[in-house]
Amino acid sequence: MFLPTTQEEMHQRGWEQLDVILITSDAYIDSPYMGVSVVGRILEKAGYTVGIIAQPDVTCKEDISRLGEPKLFWGVSGGSVDSMVSNYTATKKFRNSDDYTPGGINNKRPDRASLVYTNLIRQCFKETAPIMLGGIEASLRRVTHYDFWSNKLRKPILFDAKADYLLYGMSDKSILEFANALQNGEKPLHVKGLSYLSKEPKESYIALPSHDECVADKLKFMDMFDLFYHNNDPLSAKGLCQKVDTRYLIQNPPALYLTTEEMDEVSALPFMRDAHPYYKKMGAIKALETIKFSISTHQGCYGECNFCAISVHQGRTIRSRSTASIVNEAKHFATYKDFKGIISDLGGPTANMYGYECEKKLSKGSCETKSCxxxxxxxxxxxxxxxxxxxxxxxxxxxxxxxxFVASGIRYDLISEDKAYGYTYLKEIIEHHTSGQMKIAPEHIDDEILSLMGKPGKNALVEFKALFDKLSKESGKKQFLTYYLIAAHPGCDERHMHSLKQFASQVLKINPEQAQVFTPTPSTYSTLMYYTGLHYKTRQPLFVEKEMHKKEKQKAIVIAKESSFKSNFSS
Known part of the structure; x- marks a missing residue:
């Protein structure tokens, strides 16, 4: 049974008022891959009555208010992807399609969805239950952050949204602490993973440079981001405090990660693995095709690519489900009439990080001065x-x-590092778990740019390709690698893209068909470099391409046929 989305569904359950109402800018897909659904199911198991309003019509008050007011709190999410990233390309062109919207047309997700929904709730209900922000959009904007779409530093999102609290990170644990505190008539200010506003600073917390200092001085903004980034591990992080105008953002230390047993419990919750009929009747939802029969094996990523926000949102420590839990989920797929025997993906943020971690990190937290x-x-x-x-x-x-299929990204340098099982693992992936092509993400090949990205050198890529080709040939399969490449990353100019093009042609023996222009998303080191024009470690000046047509030109260099490129960009 789905969580209710209408008054009729509430009454069918005998509910007159909900404890919690969750708002999201994605269609309601009841799946362990959808954060709002996970939060809803966790609260439901704890005995709370929960409803979901997905993609409410922001042009009227009726849709946002169709479930009435909650007793305890509203939970507002910008969706599975930051709404600005979802709505606009890296060159700020509006995206016409949306994989999380019925029918695939991008016409239901507002810009800055977290702000729009909270403001709409306040318009409809003047004195209502507390509003809590969650999800990746709020999580990555919880302190002063660079916003690419307005090209300025924006205040922590709680100062722009008319919300009371923010739960950052995965919030699997903190959501229950938060709900229990409100249920007991307490203020939830003690909850780990919580951010809130205060008239006074918290003396025991680390004071970040103020918002005004960050706006006035890019070096101060870099200081702030370093402190923010290095206080994200539940075992070692301190609380943070930042002055904004006359008030303070208070960020409690992160919530503890789920244990293997707790992850197994969440995975076993009664997800329908389908779109709610209320939304399904509006049209097919493309994302459902991928996630319906996929299995998430773990959370977190210690790759720490500088352009990726996973380490800030999910964390740098791998938390893995038990083998028994994952196998049971695969067995359960047989109960679905439309299951054809195909698991779309068996993985996580990085597929081959499952099942092992650094023992030191597990006991003391992530290292502050070095990367894994x-x-x-x-x-x-x-x-x-x-x-x-x-x-x-x-x-x-x-x-x-x-x-x-193992469709999630694979770190090929981890395979070469594993002398005991790496070769066998790749051989079995090639023989049994690849759909004819394997996606890998070298992003670039120039050592200067790879260093700025936090990625391994090109030698690891060359070695991996040779091994992949050898094993594919031995298996008798015609399989190939597809490469994710990034243009216009901070530090990258046309010279670097020409080097990439030459390498792809002469060494990889391909003419790349796909490359993406770097998108400066909130709370990454690459975005920090994009805004400041400074190297994230040395703080020395760094070239950053900010002209849109020149970003597109960098992309064209690597994907265009030689004859086409020469005719379009000859000087």
Whole structure:
């Protein structure tokens, strides 16, 4: 049974008023891949009555108010993707399609959805229950941040949205602490993972440079971001405090990560793995095709690519589900009439980080002064693909499974580092878990740009390609690699893109068909460099391409045919 989205569904359950109403800018898909659905199911299991309003019509008050007012709180999310990223390309062109909207037309997601929805709630209900922001949009905008679309530093989102609280990160645990506090008539100010506003600073917390200081001085903004970034691990982080105008943003230390047992419990919640009929009747939802029969094996990523926000939102520590839990989920797929025996993806943010972690990190938290994988893999990490190999073999042995694809990204440097199982792992992925092409993300090949991205050197890519080609040939399969490439990253100019083009042609033996222009999303080091024009470590001046047509030209250099490129961009 879905969580209710209408008064009729509430009355069918005998509910007159809900404890919690969740708002999202995605269609309501009841899936463990959808944050709002996960939060709703966690609260439901704890005994709270929960409803969901997805993609409410912002031109009227009727839609946002169709479930009435909640007793405890409103939970507002900008969706699975930051609404500005979802609505606009890297060159600020409006996206006409939306994978999370019925019918695929991008006509239901407002810009800055978290702000719009909270303001709409306040217009409809003057004295209402507290409003809590959550999801990636709010999580990455919780302190002073650079906003690419307005080209300025914006205040922490709680100062722009008419909300009372913000839960950052995954909030699997903190949402229950938050709800329980309100249920008991308490203020939830003690909850880990909570941000809120105060008239006074919190003396025991680290004071970040104020918003005004960040606006006035880019070096202060860099100081602020360093403190913010290095206080995200639940085992080592301190609380943060930032002055904005005459008030203060208070950020409590992060919530503890879920244990394996707790992750298994969340995964076993009664998700329908489908779009709610209220939304399904409006048209097909493309995202559902991918996530319906996919399995998430773990959370977090210690890759720490400078352009990626996963480490800030999900964390740098891997938390893995048990093999039994994952196998049981695959078994459960057989109960669905439309399951054809194909698991679309068996993975996580990075597929081959499943099942192992640095013991030091697990006991003391992430290192502040060094990365797990850059400039080289830390000796304390000790990658092993054994547990994932065992998992894949158990999944393949299930009688109703025809194919289980590993479509999530794979870090090829982890494979080469694992001397015991890396070769066998790649061989089995090629033979059993690839759809004819494997997606990898080298992003670039120039050492200068790779260093700015926090990515490994090109030698690891060359070695991996040779091994992939060898194993594919031995397996008798015509398979190939597809490469994610980035143009116009801070530090990158046309010279670097010409080098990438030459490398792709001469070494990879391909003419790339896809490349993306770098998008400066909130709360990443790459975005910090884009805004400041300074190297994130040395703070020395750095070239940053900010002219849109020149960004497009960088992209064209690497994807265009030689004859086409010369005719379009000859000087």
């Amino acid at each position: 994988m850059f400039p080289k893999i830390c000796k304390a990490l000790k990658p092993t693909h054994k547990k994932q190999l065992d998992l894949l073999r158990q999944i393949r042995a299930l009688p109703h499974i025809k194919k289980a």
